[in-house]
Structures are given as C-alpha cells and as structure tokens.
Amino acid sequence: MMGRKADRDRRAVRRLGATTALLVSTPASAASFESLGTQDGLLVAVALGACAAAAATGIAYIVRNRALREAERRTARLLAAARADLHAVKALVAGDADGGIIWTAEETPHLFGSAIARGVRVEGQEIDVSPWLGTAAAAALATPLARLRSTGEGFVLTVPAASGRLRLEGRAAAGSRVLAARALPAEPSNASVAAVGGAALFAAAPWPAWVRDAAGDLAAVNPAFAAAVAAKSPDEAVTRGLELLDQTTRDAGVLARRGGGAFRGRTRVVSGGQRRVLDVFEIRMSTGAAGLAVDVTAEDGLRREIERTVAAHRRTLDQLATAVVMFGPDERLMFHNAAYEALFALDAAFLDARPTESEILEHLRTQRRVPEQADFRAWREHLREAYRAVEPVHDWWHLPGGQMLRMVATPNAEGGVTYLFEDVSERMALESRYNTLIRIQGETLDGLAEAVAVFGSDGRLRLYNQAFLALWSLGSQALGEKPHIDAVAAMCRPLHGETRAWARIRSVVTALDHRRGETLRLERADGRVLDGAAQPLPDGGTMVTFRDITDSVKVERALVERNEALEAADALKNAFVGHVSYHLRTPLNTLIGYAHMLAEPGIGPLTARQQEFLSHVRQSSDTLRALIDDILDLATIDAGAMGLDLRELDVGETLAAVADAVRDLLAEAGVRLVIAAPGDVGRFVADGRRVRQILFNLISNAVAVSPKGGAVTISAQRRPDALVLTVQDEGPGIASDVAETLFQRFEARPSPRGRAGVGLGLSIVRSFMELHGGSVSLASAEGGGTLAVCVFPLDVPSRREAAA
Numbered sequence: 001m002m003g004r005k006a007d008r009d010r011r012a013v014r015r016l017g018a019t020t021a022l023l024v025s026t027p028a029s030a031a032s033f034e035s036l037g038t039q040d041g042l043l044v045a046v047a048l049g050a051c052a053a054a055a056a057t058g059i060a061y062i063v064r065n066r067a068l069r070e071a072e073r074r075t076a077r078l079l080a081a082a083r084a085d086l087h088a089v090k091a092l093v094a095g096d097a098d099g100g101i102i103w104t105a106e107e108t109p110h111l112f113g114s115a116i117a118r119g120v121r122v123e124g125q126e127i128d129v130s131p132w133l134g135t136a137a138a139a140a141l142a143t144p145l146a147r148l149r150s151t152g153e154g155f156v157l158t159v160p161a162a163s164g165r166l167r168l169e170g171r172a173a174a175g176s177r178v179l180a181a182r183a184l185p186a187e188p189s190n191a192s193v194a195a196v197g198g199a200a201l202f203a204a205a206p207w208p209a210w211v212r213d214a215a216g217d218l219a220a221v222n223p224a225f226a227a228a229v230a231a232k233s234p235d236e237a238v239t240r241g242l243e244l245l246d247q248t249t250r251d252a253g254v255l256a257r258r259g260g261g262a263f264r265g266r267t268r269v270v271s272g273g274q275r276r277v278l279d280v281f282e283i284r285m286s287t288g289a290a291g292l293a294v295d296v297t298a299e300d301g302l303r304r305e306i307e308r309t310v311a312a313h314r315r316t317l318d319q320l321a322t323a324v325v326m327f328g329p330d331e332r333l334m335f336h337n338a339a340y341e342a343l344f345a346l347d348a349a350f351l352d353a354r355p356t357e358s359e360i361l362e363h364l365r366t367q368r369r370v371p372e373q374a375d376f377r378a379w380r381e382h383l384r385e386a387y388r389a390v391e392p393v394h395d396w397w398h399l400p401g402g403q404m405l406r407m408v409a410t411p412n413a414e415g416g417v418t419y420l421f422e423d424v425s426e427r428m429a430l431e432s433r434y435n436t437l438i439r440i441q442g443e444t445l446d447g448l449a450e451a452v453a454v455f456g457s458d459g460r461l462r463l464y465n466q467a468f469l470a471l472w473s474l475g476s477q478a479l480g481e482k483p484h485i486d487a488v489a490a491m492c493r494p495l496h497g498e499t500r501a502w503a504r505i506r507s508v509v510t511a512l513d514h515r516r517g518e519t520l521r522l523e524r525a526d527g528r529v530l531d532g533a534a535q536p537l538p539d540g541g542t543m544v545t546f547r548d549i550t551d552s553v554k555v556e557r558a559l560v561e562r563n564e565a566l567e568a569a570d571a572l573k574n575a576f577v578g579h580v581s582y583h584l585r586t587p588l589n590t591l592i593g594y595a596h597m598l599a600e601p602g603i604g605p606l607t608a609r610q611q612e613f614l615s616h617v618r619q620s621s622d623t624l625r626a627l628i629d630d631i632l633d634l635a636t637i638d639a640g641a642m643g644l645d646l647r648e649l650d651v652g653e654t655l656a657a658v659a660d661a662v663r664d665l666l667a668e669a670g671v672r673l674v675i676a677a678p679g680d681v682g683r684f685v686a687d688g689r690r691v692r693q694i695l696f697n698l699i700s701n702a703v704a705v706s707p708k709g710g711a712v713t714i715s716a717q718r719r720p721d722a723l724v725l726t727v728q729d730e731g732p733g734i735a736s737d738v739a740e741t742l743f744q745r746f747e748a749r750p751s752p753r754g755r756a757g758v759g760l761g762l763s764i765v766r767s768f769m770e771l772h773g774g775s776v777s778l779a780s781a782e783g784g785g786t787l788a789v790c791v792f793p794l795d796v797p798s799r800r801e802a803a804a
Contacts, residue, residue: 103177257284329415457540508534644687670708677716697761698727705731733780
C-alpha cells in the first residue's frame, strides 16, 4: 500500500520536472528573453515564478499527500494561464504589431505599447479606446471587438489616427483574445495628388491644352499646343499670345462660361500647313478657364466618308427593283426605297413620319397588302422575332391580290432589321408557264411520228420521245440515266452496224465552235431506210431526228427506175425521129428541086391543072421540109449542141424580112399583117436566123387561128433592160390553163379551118428564147385574140452565157 503511494509520489515529481523542463525548452530562453520587451519579459518572469512556486508546492506535497494533490491542481491552472499568456505574446510578435491588448479568462486586460498604455482606459474587463483612436474610430471598433471577445470571431480594420493610419487585427489565441495594432504609412492627400498628377498630365498630353486667366488671355499651354501653333516652346506661345482657335470659337467659349457651363464644340483650324478638325472642351475655373483640343481629323474624314458611302448606298438601293426597308432598334422606320413605296402603294407622307413596323403592318392590313392571317397579332409577333434573330429569316408572302413576294429579314448589327421584298409573281407565272410548256413539249414529242432525241451541251441525252424508243428498239430504263451520245450510239449499233453516220451525229453534238447541222440517210440491217438530221440548238444542245422513209424510198426508187426507162424511151424516140428526119431530108430536097425545075419555063409549058398540081407539091414539100428542120433543131437542142450566131440586128429590118417570108402564107389565108414598130426602136444583139424562125412560127400560129379578113399585128417596144416583140391575132383567144401546155411538144392549137399543126412550133419558140436568155408567154389580149410576148434581154453577156 505504501509502495503504491510512493510510486504515485515519484510520478508526480517526474511530471512537475517535465513541466518545468517544458517551460525552459520553450522560446522563453535567455536569448528569447532578450528579444522580448520589458513588459514581455515581465510576463515570462511571472510565468517562471509561477513554475517555481509550483515546484516548491510539489516538494511539500511529497511530505503531505493531501496537500500535494491540491498544490498539483493549483500548479496546473497556473501553468495553463502562463501558456495562454505565452501564446498571446507569440501572436503579437508574429503579427509584427506595434502594440496590443490581451484578454485572459480571469485577469484584467494586459496593455502593450506606449501609445496604447497612455490612451486606453481599463475598467475591470472593459476598456475605453476613444482617447487613443478617437470617437469615430472607437465606434467603428466597438462591434467587431465585442464579437471577438464573445465568440472569438477575428477581424481586420483600418482606422485613421493622429499620426496616420492604424491596422487593427483581432484574433483568438489559446483561449485568450488579442487585439494587435500596427501603424501604416499615411496616404497622400487628394489635393497634393491632383496637383502633381494634373501638372504631369498637362505637360505630357498629346493634345493641345491651355489655361486662361480671368481676362481670357493664355496663362499656360502645354508642348502639344506650342507645336500646333508653330511655337518653339510653351512660354513663347504664351508670351506671343498665339491662339490655336479662331475668334468665333473663343467667343462661343466665353459665352458658355458666362452662363456657368462648360463649352464643347467642333472647329476647323490650319496647323502645320494642314487643315485639322478639333473637338474643343473648355471649363470655367476660379482663376479663369482651362481647355483641351482633341484632333478628330481622321474621325471626321471617316465620318464623312461613311456618310457619303451610306448616301451612295441609299441612292443605289433606291434604284433597285427589289423593295428595301430598314427599321432601327426602336422598330421605327429608318430607310425605304422607291420600290418599297410602290410595291405596297404607301403614301410618302405616311412614311416620312417614321412610323413603327407595327403601324405599317396595321396600315397594310387595312389595305389588304399583307397575307391574310387568322391570328394577325401572333403573325406580327412572329415577324418581330427577326429583331432577336442571328441569321436571316426567309418567308413567302401570298397577298390577297394574287401577288407572291419573297421576304428576307436580315438583323442589323446595331439591333434593327432590314427587310427585302422581291415580287416573284411574274417569275412564278413564267415558271408555271415554262413547266406547262415542258409538259406540252413532252406530249408533242411523244405525238410525233418522227423519232426525236435532244442532247445537251455535255453530250448527254436530255429528251426523247416514244417514237425514238420504238424505232431503235430501246427501253426507257436504258435511257433514264441520261446516257452519253457514245452510249446511245452503242445501243443503236445492233440495228445499224455502220458507224460513220453516228460519228457524224456525234461531231455535231460535241462540237464547240462552228456548229453546223448534218443531214444523212441510214440503211439499217433490217432493210429500213431512215432520214436523219442533227440540228444545233441555241442553248448549246443538239436535236437529232430520224424519219422512217422506207416506203417513200421504195416508191421513189420505182419512180426513178420508171423515169429512167421513160427517158431512155424518149431518147430512143428522139434518136429515131432525128435519124428518120435526117434521112428524109435528102429525098425531100431532091423532090423539091425537081418541083422547082418543072416550074421553070425552059422545061416546057404546063397546063393549068399541071401547074396547080405542081404548086401543091411545092407547098407540101416546103411544109415537110420545115417540119423536118424543126425536128432536127429540137434534137440538136436536146443534145446540147445548138449554138447561136449572135450579131447586132436592126429591129425594123428583122420585122420586114419576116413579113416577106410569110407573104404567101398570109395571102393563102386571107389575113393581113400589121407591123407596129417605132422608128427609134433601135438595134439589139441576137441570132438573126433564130429570131426570124421565132417570129415565123408565132405568125404561123396566129394566121392559123385568125378568121379570113382578119389581121395579125407585130409590134416592137424597147425597155431599159429588154426588147419586147409581140404577135397578136384576132382569133378566139386562149384560156390561161391551156396557154402553158401549148409550149409542150406535139401540143397543137385547134384551127378554125379544121386543121391543126404538129405542135412543134411553140416548143421551138420557147427553146430558142431560152437560148437567148429571154422568155415567151401567151395570154388573151384585150378586145379578143391571143397575145404572144417575147422578151429579149439587152444584157449581152447573159445571152452569150445562155447560148453557151
């Protein structure tokens, strides 16, 4: 029992020794004591004294057990208080404080620092800091200090002091409350800062600045002002009174200052040989005035350029056919062009009042110039979303009058909206008509019997009809992908193996310059014959057509073969007739010769009957010889061997020779010949023999149809470009549908005497006239009879060319 008590005593002594060692090992060493102040050292000394008292009490406790335990408890309390005071001191030292106040649990506040000790009054646990800080600062400190002492809430507060400023910091440390004070450097006064800073700013400002005295004269200027007025220094500018502003601007500044306000204006000056625009600011001061001029030349030029650009843009917009209207951020009208005013039939006075967009829409609604809406208000609010949009808004307006408008609402950078209205009514109508035409074109193409295919400028198939598919035995699926011309040619090759025709079509389709159409004929392997054509189109495309002409070709070939047979027969006939006529001429010439010989008186006298018979023989022989000559002439013309002996002929002599040749014919028929030719008709170039033959045949035909006792008239008329010879009879006339047939061979005109010729005379006439480059025609004459008109051109080269 006593051993256990001795052990407890030894442990208590060891604890007390450890406690004393702990105190010695703390920063309260000798060096630390020297670093503390007098009061701080006193505190530590108190703490050490307490520790010593605790040690003495412990020794006594060994003797007396009960007294020892009580002394140990008292020593623990003293040790805790000493440690709290030590931590508070450490807090003050760590905060680099110039002084402070410490509150412990039981003792009165401890004051540190001479200023605090002199200015703070302590009454128990309470203090009065107003003598130290002043009333205002003490009032500001009261609330945070109360919270610190009651709850331990720290704070930092800066308050003014007589010597400057104090930084007060409150904190809780080891159960104590500490208020540390640290002096701060004093802030410069506003007046001193303004004075120093203003002077520096005045001198360094890049803009001209000045100060005027009460009389309005310059009292001080900065270097920028001196440079603007071409002065060497600011003092020179003041001394010489060099003004930057004109008198009008200075007077305006005086008036503004007299009214008690500041002057602000814009003026133009010449500085450094250049025109400058300045924004002038001048304020009133107690000693005069101070001013500043800011060079806004670049900004003014830019503003003017922007104004000119905007004006040009507005003029351009006013010339556009597209309606343009601009609204500002307040939704009021800012700009509109003439197209907008005309499109919606708006009054200019109404628009000049700058109405809002809602007012314009309401006005247009009453005029039925906006789309009909079941909920107009909701539609209008939907339009206003453009003011909050980021991207342009597109919409279509279908107006009650049938117009269709394309609307684009573009938000502006400044918050407004620009509307573009394009009247697409006509374009939509054209598009509708175009689509209708395309459908009609497709139906038309499908209704054609010809095969049609249209290729684009890229050589690809664009259009085709059903006839094209059927003609080349193609499927619509094969052509649905718009194949190239080469692919189409390959599809058609099984029916037409020959490639040259499609190569010619391809050259037209793919040609870039000098595009010309092509026509061709294809004979397919199945015996069908096609007429093809490739025709360039204005848009760069090519239309290819195929027409099945198999039946026509068969008929054509049959007709050609028949015509060739007829021509061969006609040639054989002409050859036979010419051959026979040639061989008839020799015996006929012999017969005519003997007939003329018998009529000679030297042969012997003939009876009247013999002379009559001989006259008939001679007449018939001459007629037969003329017929044979005509046949031989026609044969020569058909063979292309007829030539003309062109000479200059006298018209009067030619007509007289013809009249002498037909004298016997006229006498036998009892018809008179009348020659109506002016004496100045002149001369012309022709083959005299063929001209007399032409007139002889025409007069012979006229005599044949003229009644006995009638007359045949020959006339000549000279024109600027031709000589016209006419022969007119007094017969029954001729129908217009019969006149042309009389120029065909072996077509004879009925004679009143019951006899008709063989029908070669007029055919010979036309042939000879064509050789002369002229023409001949028959027509009924006025007053009865038939008029034959022969026109000989006076152009000699053309007649020579015709004769050749």
